[in-house]
Amino acid sequence: MIYLDNAATTKISKTALEAMLPYYEEIYGNPSSLHTAGQRAAEALLEARTRMARLLSCAPNELYFTSGGSEADNQALLTAAAIGAKKGKKHIVSTAFEHHAVLHTLKKLEKEGFEVTLLDVHEEGIVSPLQVKNAIREDTCLVSVMYANNEIGTIQPIKEIGAVCREKGVLFHTDAVQAAGHLHIDVKEQSIDMLSLSAHKFHGPKGVGALYVRRGIPLSILIEGGAQERGKRAGTENLPAIVGMATAFEESCAAMDESAKRLSALRDRLIDGLSDIPHSALNGDRFRRLPSNVSFCFEGIEGESLLLLLDDKGICASSGSACTSGSLDPSHVLLSIGRVHDVAHGSLRLTLSEENTKEEVEYTIKAVKDTVAYLRSISPIWRDLVTGKKEFILK
Amino acid sequence: MALYSETVMDHFRNPRNVGVIEDADGVGEVGNAKCGDIMKIYLKIENDIVKDVKFETFGCGSAIASSSMATEMIKGKPLKEVLSLTNKAVVEALGGLPAHKLHCSVLAEEAVKAALKDYYDKKGISYDKSLFPDCASCCHCDSGCAL
Structure with missing residues (x-):
């Protein structure tokens, strides 16, 4: 079999798979438990978070683990919308060729009274920083532009778009699901406020991803419940998958x-x-x-x-x-x-x-x-x- | 792939009656490129019997399989039987189609009947118009087939 569908999903790396196994059979405690088994799991969770944060140039507590890219996209957009709504800013700038996790969330926000501008990506499939700059209005609360497109693979000028947004004081989110592990990411240098990624696109396990959120941005909660992920994403952490993601991410970034x-x-x-x-x-x-x-x-x-x-x-x-x-x-x-x-x-x-x-x-x-x-x-x-x-x- | 039945895959991989009849007695083309499928059926008719039939299809696996099956079902048959061909019969013969692909069988029925209608028109033979589906009445291009 010749597998040429790696944008859909990838085979898990052997290193990542092997790194995961102890967290099913040996270190299976709940990271929220106070006993030794739980605390060992909590340490592994922190370690995974730290390893990933280092590669994205963010702080470990700016990284939230999710069920994948779609959840991260949803949470990022709804967060920016909630912040915007409080200030009466209900305009969002994005592009016509985003993933449906972004487009459908934007549709939902439109029904809630938000106005969405979808920028043209031209024949080459690339949006320009100038287009973003011109589209930003007084009431714009978010710019969301994908890092690389999932179907045609075109890479967007993220750093330049980030600079435009920072200058205008507008939150900038990027869906980096296709880019993470394949292209260099530095959230500080690229002025990214929120970034979504998904493990199974870089030889990590399926069903796990992460959302980077710059410190100071009040994250909206999608899943209510326990105090996991600093109270922003309830549910017992999928530790084996998170460890697998961190391992695969390190491996991909190194190579x-x-x-x-x-x-x-x-x-x-x-x-x-x-x-x-x-x-x-x-x-x-x-x-x-x-x-x-x-x-x-x-x-x-x-x-x-x-x-x-x-x-x-x-x-x-x-x-x-x-x-x-x-x-x-x-x-x-x-x-x-x-x-x-x-x-x-x-x-x-x-x-x-x-x-x-x-x-x-x-x-x-x-x-x-x-x-x-x-x-x-x-x-x-x-x-x-x-x-x-x-x-x-x-x- | 489990998307399609074995019969569909067989007719898709080895379509029967593919090609063109240069001196066809009736030709029918339905569908449009915008929707992603076009079927063209060529009929050779002798003594009110389908002597030969060929098809060309632009479309997905089920479109090609539906055309192939429909041509098999009418080959050598009297025109009366051709007129009574239904998309349901095509689907059954194929061992079923996924719900969102049922319109392919509708197109196959329409293509066969459009070719027959063309034959009647060319020969000046009168026929009951109600027996022929009207492509324009099909909604699959906009909102998915209502079947």
Whole structure:
């Protein structure tokens, strides 16, 4: 099996898995318990928090463990909204291609009387700091811009956007789910007020994530109950997963530069190989993208059938985001970069990890070429395009 | 993948009757690219019997499988039977489809009937219009099929 869906989720690292196991079998106490077993767990919890905080350049008590990226996004947005509402500031700036964890929370806030401005991300899939600056108003309480896009992998100018927000005195949140463990993050240097991350995107376990919140920002509570996470997130901590996340994060960050170099080379070969397919287009900026991300549109075919046939050839890929695969509508991300519906349906996302090899990349290029050619041969749209009845959209 | 039944996957992987009939007696095309599926059916008709049928489909796995199954179900059949083809029968023959993919079977029925209607129109044969579904009445492009 060739696994090329690492933006959906990753295989857990062996080191992380091994680090987790003692917290199921030996150090299984509840960190809130006063006895020795509990206190050993509490120490491990603090240690994990400290290890992660160091890598993000924040203080351990600025980091809150959550069930994952979606929860962190929800909590960050609702926090900023609550702070804004108290001051009568009910305007939020974000982008058109955020993850649904952000977009759907914004929809909910709109129903509660907030006004949301979604910035255009242009054909290259990148928002500019100037756009953010121009969109900020007197009543803006939050700017939320994702660090790197989950479908097309484009990287946003986070530091510059952070500087704009700091200067304007507006809270800045970034959904760094695709970036954490893969791109350098320094919340202080990048003027980030809140940041969401998820462990399973960097070879950690599923069901755990974190929210960084700059000291002094009063965090809203989503889950009421016990006093865990300094009273801001109730529920017994998932200690094995948290330890696994911290271990995987350290490992990913340590290998980051080396890995980026290797993955970029594989990515570029994939992009070059797939660009040979006529009437296809790379989605998002060629260079300002995650080292692991390749996203294409192929005219005249539909993405699901491409995925199923690639699966038959042993390749696990994705068409846009896995979260939307139950829907008939094409990806909002592809529409946001100006792909028309007809073309957006024919999308393919390949996302690499350290485990992928050059041989796998070559095999994949050939498999995609063959499959696209086959699907085009049975497509009535393709016939109309090649016989000139219809005009090609992708030249 | 557990998304589809074995029969759906079989018809998707090895679609029957794929292709074009250059001198077709009836051609029907339904769906649109915006929604992500288009089906085109070609019929060769002799003595009120479907002598040959071919299809081309742009769409998901279930769209390709539905077209393939529908062509199998009408091949060699008298036109009367073609007229009574329903999307339900296509779904049953496929061993079921996921709820959000049922519209693919509707498209298959519509494509077959559009091709038959084209044949009748070309030949100047009168027919009961109520037996032919109207593509424009289908809502799947906007809000998901009501089936």
